[in-house]
Amino acid sequence: MSNEFDLILQIASSSKTDASDVQLGIGDDCAVWNVGESRVLLAADMLLEGVHFDLTQLTFYQVGRKALAVNLSDIAAMGGEPKTALVSLAVPPSCSIIEMTSLMDGLIALGREYGTTIVGGDTTSHDGPLLINVAITGLSHSSPILRSGAKEGDFLFVTGALGGSISGHHWSFTPRVREAIQLDSSFKINSMIDLSDGLASDIRHIAEASSLGCILEERDIPISDRVNHNLSDDERIYHALSDGEDYELLFTVSQDDAEKLRKQNEIDVHQIGQMQGGPDQIMMKKIDGSLVELPDSGWKHSLK
Amino acid sequence: MSNEFDLILQIASSSKTDASDVQLGIGDDCAVWNVGESRVLLAADMLLEGVHFDLTQLTFYQVGRKALAVNLSDIAAMGGEPKTALVSLAVPPSCSIIEMTSLMDGLIALGREYGTTIVGGDTTSHDGPLLINVAITGLSHSSPILRSGAKEGDFLFVTGALGGSISGHHWSFTPRVREAIQLDSSFKINSMIDLSDGLASDIRHIAEASSLGCILEERDIPISDRVNHNLSDDERIYHALSDGEDYELLFTVSQDDAEKLRKQNEIDVHQIGQMQGGPDQIMMKKIDGSLVELPDSGWKHSLK
Numbered sequence: 001m002s003n004e005f006d007l008i009l010q011i012a013s014s015s016k017t018d019a020s021d022v023q024l025g026i027g028d029d030c031a032v033w034n035v036g037e038s039r040v041l042l043a044a045d046m047l048l049e050g051v052h053f054d055l056t057q058l059t060f061y062q063v064g065r066k067a068l069a070v071n072l073s074d075i076a077a078m079g080g081e082p083k084t085a086l087v088s089l090a091v092p093p094s095c096s097i098i099e100m101t102s103l104m105d106g107l108i109a110l111g112r113e114y115g116t117t118i119v120g121g122d123t124t125s126h127d128g129p130l131l132i133n134v135a136i137t138g139l140s141h142s143s144p145i146l147r148s149g150a151k152e153g154d155f156l157f158v159t160g161a162l163g164g165s166i167s168g169h170h171w172s173f174t175p176r177v178r179e180a181i182q183l184d185s186s187f188k189i190n191s192m193i194d195l196s197d198g199l200a201s202d203i204r205h206i207a208e209a210s211s212l213g214c215i216l217e218e219r220d221i222p223i224s225d226r227v228n229h230n231l232s233d234d235e236r237i238y239h240a241l242s243d244g245e246d247y248e249l250l251f252t253v254s255q256d257d258a259e260k261l262r263k264q265n266e267i268d269v270h271q272i273g274q275m276q277g278g279p280d281q282i283m284m285k286k287i288d289g290s291l292v293e294l295p296d297s298g299w300k301h302s303l304k
Numbered sequence: 305m306s307n308e309f310d311l312i313l314q315i316a317s318s319s320k321t322d323a324s325d326v327q328l329g330i331g332d333d334c335a336v337w338n339v340g341e342s343r344v345l346l347a348a349d350m351l352l353e354g355v356h357f358d359l360t361q362l363t364f365y366q367v368g369r370k371a372l373a374v375n376l377s378d379i380a381a382m383g384g385e386p387k388t389a390l391v392s393l394a395v396p397p398s399c400s401i402i403e404m405t406s407l408m409d410g411l412i413a414l415g416r417e418y419g420t421t422i423v424g425g426d427t428t429s430h431d432g433p434l435l436i437n438v439a440i441t442g443l444s445h446s447s448p449i450l451r452s453g454a455k456e457g458d459f460l461f462v463t464g465a466l467g468g469s470i471s472g473h474h475w476s477f478t479p480r481v482r483e484a485i486q487l488d489s490s491f492k493i494n495s496m497i498d499l500s501d502g503l504a505s506d507i508r509h510i511a512e513a514s515s516l517g518c519i520l521e522e523r524d525i526p527i528s529d530r531v532n533h534n535l536s537d538d539e540r541i542y543h544a545l546s547d548g549e550d551y552e553l554l555f556t557v558s559q560d561d562a563e564k565l566r567k568q569n570e571i572d573v574h575q576i577g578q579m580q581g582g583p584d585q586i587m588m589k590k591i592d593g594s595l596v597e598l599p600d601s602g603w604k605h606s607l608k
Contacts, residue, residue, distance in 0.1 A: 004401060004429075005393060005395050005401070005404055005427035005429065006427050008401065008404050008405055008408050008427070009391060009393075009408070009422070009424070009425050009427055011405075011408070012391070012408045012411070012412050012422040021387070022388060022421045022423055024423075025421065025422075025423050025424065026422075026423065026424040026425070030424070031388065031390075031423035031424045033387065033388050033423065033441065035339045035340065035342045035344060035443070036339065036340040036341055036342045037340055038339045038340045038342070040339060040344065040441075042388060042390055042423055042424060042441065043390070043424060044390040044391075044392050044424060044425050044426050044437075044439055045426050046392045046394065046426045046428055046437070048394055048428055048430050048432075050430060050431065050432070051428055051429075051430045052428075083325070083337065084326060084335065084337050084346060086335075086346055086347070086348040086439045087313060087316070087348075088348050088350045088392075088437045088439075089309060089313075090350065090352055090435060091309050097308060097309070097312065100309055100312050101312055101315075104312050104313070104315070104316045107316070108316050117326045117329065118313070118316040118329075118330075119326055119328075119329050119330065119335035119337065119346055120313070120329065120330040120334070120335045120346060120347060120348060121313050121330070121348050122348050122349050122350045122437070123309035123310050123312070123313055124350055124352055124355055124356075125308075125309065125355075126352050126354060126355045126433065127354065128352075128354070128432040128433045129430065129432045131394060131435060133348075133350070133392045133426070133437045133439075135348055135390045135392075135437075135439030137337065137344075137346065137441070139339070
């Protein structure tokens with residue numbers, strides 16, 4: 001969910017100091033900081049009441065869980081192993097100790113599942129919305145998998161099925177940490193990103209960073225069961241492409257590795273297209289064989 | 305500035321996972337995470353409009369600078385070298401791009417001075433107060449200096465003079481990063497903390513963590529020129545002990561090292577007392593020779 005202020009952060013990030021061992025600043029799912037022989041991954045994500053959640057619809061436990069889950073997903077998108085989390089909370093007077101304990105419980109329980117320890121943070125009471133910022137660290141055991149590594153001819157894959165997460169699944173999604181590590185250890189993953197804004201939008205980050213276009217195959221895009229089956233086919237594919245908050249991984253591998261990936265059945269992955277052409281050519285081959293440009297918004301109209 | 309919700313974070317921090325290489329969780333100025341042979345320091349601090357700052361009194365540049373400075377001070381308090389920062393911003397509609405650029409400029413400029421790179425973060429627009437969270441990483445080149453390492457008989461020192469910072473100096477203070485590294489390389493610093501709440505309050509963290517009491521020498525406490533000279537002596541010492549936001553370092557060394565420290569004049573340090581007795585014995589020897597208990601609040605009254 002980028003906005004105008006992201007740009008400011010981006011400019012800031014380019015101001016590397018000479019003393020720094022920063023291998024990669026802002027612009028990917030995590031930054032990469034070289035510590036001795038290790039590559040430390042760093043990322044932060046913030047959830048705000050009134051923007052990202054509504055406490056009348058959710059439990060505090062769910063909010064805490066998701067605050068960590070989106071960060072775990074960032075580490076997964078680099079093929080890394082999450083390690084520590086710093087949790088900063090701005091707490092309105094309406095939140096009780098019991099509620100905040102429940103929020104932390106959601107965070108801690110998910111952290112335990114993924115070997116991630118809450119090592120600190122900051123808390124402030126204020127007369128404003130509830131805010132949770134998590135800053136996560138992880139380790140990359142091979143090379144961090146960047147958005148920029150896609151090669152011409154690479155096949156595109158996603159873990160799991162897409163769409164419909166916005167109706168509630170995004171509060172309980174499984175960050176693909178284990179899948180990413182398993183993929184990274186068995187295949188050469190050339191590029192990877194986690195799907196937060198939706199396939200039609202996020203594919204552009206890989207395309208731009210890798211200076212390549214792509215063609216998605218409409219018939220191969222896995223549509224989640226969460227997408228209403230009573231909708232038309234066009235409507236259903238629209239949801240799979242545009243809903244966002246799937247937190248599945250989108251990645252590319254060589255044609256050789258794609259063949260091996262299609263043959264394995266340990267990890268639930270789906271081949272959905274191929275990298276080719278220039279970075280402004282984000283195309284979809286429809287089921288009827290026609291080739292259409294894939295806008296990152298206004299989908300319904302362009303599909304009609 | 306601790307509050308009831310800090311406790312929740314503290315409980316969370318004790319939930320270490322087996323997989324973790326966390327040497328030290330919450331409870332000191334930074335957490336310590338072992339990465340290979342390196343010791344990575346981690347901390348986070350948040351500044352909130354309406355709680356920590358008032359934009360009618362300050363420039364955005366000052367707010368950005370301080371958001372990093374308090375984090376640098378946390379790294380300094382462990383004797384570490386700051387390295388990277390993740391910056392999360394919640395931005396109200398009233399803030400312009402120019403203002404937010406100015407905020408980042410304040411942050412970046414200070415980062416450059418101390419070899420700290422902004423490597424990422426998160427930004428969200430919302431209808432609430434401006435909030436800046438900085439999560440910092442650093443490296444400890446020797447052993448991290450903890451609050452818990454003070455020994456019976458250790459002498460207490462502070463860098464610089466105390467008091468009066470609340471009138472404005474805390475927006476431009478110098479984080480004692482260089483002083484801490486220099487001290488750590490030349491002396492055996494047994495324990496250290498940065499002074500954020502005030503000497504009378506922060507000394508208790510060293511005392512409690514080290515299970516020791518202390519006696520401060522009133523006549524040796526360096527009172528900053530920022531404290532009004534027209535006040536009575538009792539009033540002035542009160543400010544030095546209680547104002548807070550000095551961001552000087554408070555540390556302890558053995559009697560041998562104290563002697564060496566008193567003889568050097570490269571680093572501006574002042575010996576102010578000695579560790580002795582039980583952790584509930586936080587005493588001050590007044591100029592008239594009497595020994596008084598040092599409450600962490602209500603100072604004025606007890607001094608009269």
